[in-house]
Amino acid sequence: MKTHLLTLALACTTFVGCSEKDVQVSEAPESSEPIVMDELPPMMDMGGHPEHGPHGGELVELGKEAFHIEMMHGSGAVALYVLDGSATKPVAIEAEKLTVSLKHDGEVKSFELPANPQAEDESGKSSRFTSTSIEMDQWMESGAEGAVILQIDGKSFTGKISHDHDHEGHDHGSHEGHNH
Structure with missing residues (x-):
């Protein structure tokens, strides 16, 4: 560990131009425990999630x-997960279904995703909503935009559904023949 910090200090003084007094080296004991990748925080965006x-x-x-929806699509199915503000924990809501309105190539259509509760969801609530509509999956794959409206605690x-991110080199998963 000390070796890594000293290398960092040398790199800082060589490439950045800071002096040795700008670099603080911790005297913490070296750990023989390996770093486990699963324990590292996920990549965060500027919003903190x-x-x-x-x-x-x-x-x-x-x-x-306040909350987030995670959208999964591909292989002929679509799933929406209701998540907390940090976008890391499921939030089970009292809804039998979610309705998603999409617009694609000038056509507008609504799709219903019935509740499909996860094992940890409270009885009578669901944090997951799924559809096996191949048409909805194809619309999502081809960049349809739209909205989902839902009630959480009254x-x-x-939520605005859009594909405004760069698809160059972007992979939604295994989507052979997938073009945007």
Whole structure:
């Protein structure tokens, strides 16, 4: 550990131009414990939450980051997960279904995703909503935009679904023949 810090200090003084007094070296004892990648925090965006949801899906903000929706699509299925403000923990809501309105190539259509509770969801609530609509999955894959409206604790939230991120070199998962 000391070796790494000293290397960092040398690199700082050589490349950045800071002096040795600007670099603080901790005298903490070296640990023989290996660093486990699963214990490191996920990649964060500027909003302080992960860039992707716990399942690797795209995040949709709800109510100035009060909650999030994680969107998973591909292989003929779509799943929406309701997450907390940090976009890391599921939030089970009292809803039998979520309705997503999408616009693609000038056509607008609504799709219903029935509740599909996860094992940890409280009885009568769900944090996961799924659809096996191949049409919805194809619309999502081809960059459809739209919205999902849902109620959480008596408040209405609208999440804007868009594909405004760069798809160059971007992988939604295994989508052979996938073009945007």
